Amino acid sequence: MQIIQNRRTFVAGAAAAGAASFLGTATKASAEPPPETTRIRLIRIPSICQAPQYVAEELLRSEGFTDVQFIPKRGTADIAPALASSEVDLSAHFAAPLLLHLEAGDPIVVLAGLHVGCFELFGTDRVQAIRDLKGKTVAVPSLDSSRYVFLASMTAYVGLDIHKDINFVTHQGPESMQLLSEGKIDAYLGFPPEPQEMREQRIGHVVISSTADRPWSQYFCCMLAGNREFVRANPVATKRALRAILKAADFCASEPEQSAQFLVEQGYTKRYDHALQVMKAIPYGWREYSAEDTLRFYALRLHEVGMLKSSPQELMAQGTDWRFLDEIKHELKI
Numbered sequence: 589m590q591i592i593q594n595r596r597t598f599v600a601g602a603a604a605a606g607a608a609s610f611l612g613t614a615t616k617a618s619a620e621p622p623p624e625t626t627r628i629r630l631i632r633i634p635s636i637c638q639a640p641q642y643v644a645e646e647l648l649r650s651e652g653f654t655d656v657q658f659i660p661k662r663g664t665a666d667i668a669p670a671l672a673s674s675e676v677d678l679s680a681h682f683a684a685p686l687l688l689h690l691e692a693g694d695p696i697v698v699l700a701g702l703h704v705g706c707f708e709l710f711g712t713d714r715v716q717a718i719r720d721l722k723g724k725t726v727a728v729p730s731l732d733s734s735r736y737v738f739l740a741s742m743t744a745y746v747g748l749d750i751h752k753d754i755n756f757v758t759h760q761g762p763e764s765m766q767l768l769s770e771g772k773i774d775a776y777l778g779f780p781p782e783p784q785e786m787r788e789q790r791i792g793h794v795v796i797s798s799t800a801d802r803p804w805s806q807y808f809c810c811m812l813a814g815n816r817e818f819v820r821a822n823p824v825a826t827k828r829a830l831r832a833i834l835k836a837a838d839f840c841a842s843e844p845e846q847s848a849q850f851l852v853e854q855g856y857t858k859r860y861d862h863a864l865q866v867m868k869a870i871p872y873g874w875r876e877y878s879a880e881d882t883l884r885f886y887a888l889r890l891h892e893v894g895m896l897k898s899s900p901q902e903l904m905a906q907g908t909d910w911r912f913l914d915e916i917k918h919e920l921k922i
Contacts, residue, residue, distance in 0.1 A: 620824060620827075620828070621824050622652050622824070623651065623652045623653065623822065623824050623825035623828050623829075624821065624822040624823075624824055624825050625822055625825050626652060626653055626654040626655055627653065627654075627655040627656075627657070628648055628653045628655070628656055628657070628677055628678065628825065628829050629657045629658075629659055629675070629676045629677045629678075630656075630657070630658055630659070630676055630677070630678055630679055631658070631659055631660075631661050631666070631667055631670055631676050631679040631680075632658040632659065632660045632661065632856075633660075633661050633662070633663055633664060633666070633667070634663070634857075635663075635664065635706075635779045635780060636780050636781055636851055636856055636857050636863060636866055637703065637706035637779060637780045637809070637810060637866060637870055638680040638702075638810060639836075639840050639847060639851055639856070639863075639866070639867065640680070640702060640703075640833050640834070640836040640837035640839075640840055640872065641678075641679070641680050641812075641833050641836070642658070642850075642851065642854065642856055643836040643839060643840060643847055643850055643851075644832045644833045644835070644836035645658075647832035647833075647835055647836055648828075648829060648832045650832070651828035651829065651831065651832050652825075652828060653825075653828070653829070659675060659676050663729060663733070664681070664682060664685070664733060664734040664735075664779075665729070665730060665732050665733050665734070667679050667681045667685075668681060668685060668686065668689040668694060668696060671694075671696050671813060671814070671815050672689065672694035672695055672696055672815070674695075674815045674817060674818065676815070677814060677815055677818045677822075677829070678699075678812065678813070678814045678815075678818070678826070678829055678830070678833075679812070679813060679814075680702050680810045680811070680812055680813075680833075681734075681810065681811060681812075681813050682734040682737070682738065682809060682810060682811075683701075683807065683808055683809060683810070683811050683882050683883060683886050684734070684737045684738055684740075684741050684886040684889075684890060685734045685737045686698055686811060686813055686883075686907075687883060687886055687887050687890060687896060687903055688737065688890070688895060688896065690898075690903045690906065690907035691896055691897065691898050691903060695815060695816035695817060696813050696814070696815065696816060696907060697813060697814055697815075697816045697819050697907055697908060697909045698811055698812070698813045698879070698883065698907055698908045698909075699811075699812045699813060699814055699819070699826070699830055699908075699909060699910070699912055699913060700811065700812045700830060700834065700874060700879055700910075700912070700913040701808035701810075701811050701812075701874050701877055701878075701879040701882060702808065702810040702811055702812050702833070702834075702837060702872070702874055703808065703809060703810050703837065703870050703871060703872045703873070703874065704798070704799065704805055704806070704807065704808055704809060704870075704871045704873065704877055705797070705798045705799030705800070705804070705805055705809055705869070705870055705871055706779060706780055706798060706799065706809050706810065706866075706870055707735070707738055707777055707778065707779055707798045707809060708777070708778055708783040708794050708796065708797045708798065708799075709739075709742070709775060709776075709777050709778075709794070709795040709796040709797075710768060710775065710776050710777075710778060710783070710786055710791065710792040710793065710794060710795065711768075711774060711775040711776075711792050711793065711795045712768065712771055712774050712775070712792055713793075714774055715774050715775050715795055716795065717746075717795065718742055718743060718745070718746045718748070718795065718796060719746050719747075719748065720795075721743060721748065721753070721754050721774070721775060722748055722753045722754070723753065723754075723755075724754060724755065724774035724775060725754075725755045725756075725757055725772075725773045725774050725775075726739065726754055726755070726756055726757070726773065726774060726775045726776065726777075727756075727757050727758070727759045727763075727764035727767060727768070727773045727775075727776050728756055728757075728758060728759075728764075728777070729758065729759070729760055729761065729764075730758055731756065731758065734779075735777045735779075736756070737890070737895070738777060739754075739777055740889070740890060740893050740895055741886055741889035741890060741893075742796065742804070742889075743893070744889045744890070744892040744893045745803070745889055749893070750893050751893070751894075757773065759773075761778070761782055764776045765778075765782065765785065765786055765789075765791055768786075768791055768792050769789065769791040769792070775792075775795065776792070780862075780866040780870075781857055781859065781862040781863070781866060784859075784861075784862040784865050784866065785862070788862075799869055799870060799871065803885070805871075806877065807877065807881065807882040807885050807886070808877055808879060808882040811879060811882070812830060812833060814826060819909060823912075826912055827912040827915060827916070830912050830913070830916065831912075831916050834874055834916060837872040837874050838872070840867055840870075840872045841867075841871075841872040841873070844864055844867035844868045845864060845867075847863075847867045848860055848863035848864040848866075848867045849863075851863045875917070875920075879908075879910065879913070880904060880908075880910075883900060883903065883904055883908070884900040884904070887899070887900035887903055888900060
């Protein structure tokens with residue numbers, strides 16, 4: 589296994605590997621004005637499905653950002669508040685929770701889709717399908733977590749009432765996995781690297797994989813979003829940062845071994861084998877799916893369970909900006 593000595597060596601290896609997306613927009617980038625700010629702040633959380641924004645660090649520097657900061661947070665529930673408060677400028681975040689924050693009026697704008705899939709619903713033998721969650725106990729970190737919102741979407745799709753049909757208990761990930769292994773809860777929705785750990789430890793079985801099972805496999809899980817004022821005031825910087833992260837997503841897809849090793853070398857995860865499983869399993873196909881269809885799909889599901897009142901059209905009108913994505917796609921002739 590090749591050991592990556594540092595971030596610059598990693599990027600040099602990426603170029604040597606011939607990842608076309610790293611080089612395809614070089615001429616365009618050099619012809620653009622410099623970013624309005626040379627500082628970019630992103631979030632760092634334990635979920636390694638967000639690998640492209642970590643892998644993108646040196647690419648961000650090549651786009652003109654001399655001060656690249658990763659602000660550590662405990663989990664997904666911290667992402668939107670950090671974006672809304674301008675503590676961070678850009679971040680990957682899960683599609684369904686973003687919609688709740690858009691309706692709440694938080695100053696966040698969705699810019700692109702990042703990848704399909706990553707969350708997996710694990711259950712005991714008592715749960716063989718989503719409908720079997722009726723009357724069962726499911727663990728989530730909190731009732732404002734991304735896991736809870738995704739479960740709301742999934743149960744709405746099969747006609748369950750998340751408020752009446754399911755007993756939710758709140759536990760953090762390690763405790764939830766232990767409770768599932770002991771049969772003290774019936775299901776748990778895991779994000780990488782948790783599914784890899786549960787399979788290895790033979791905890792429960794996969795009920796739904798958003799990577800493989802329809803309709804979840806047809807829509808983005810993680811999307812890229814920015815602080816609205818940052819995007820408004822820094823359009824060149826926004827486009828350059830978005831391009832760096834999307835290039836990094838291409839690299840995660842084309843060079844999973846190097847990407848996994850990078851995550852280990854830089855301390856994002858401890859297990860290379862688990863990281864490699866994630867890099868190989870997640871479709872980092874930001875070109876191949878529709879960001880608008882994703883938001884529309886989840887908005888309708890959350891409306892069905894009473895978590896949203898606004899229409900998908902209203903939410904997308906106030907909380908999306910696809911112009912940077914459209915320009916990048918045009919540059920890459922997509």
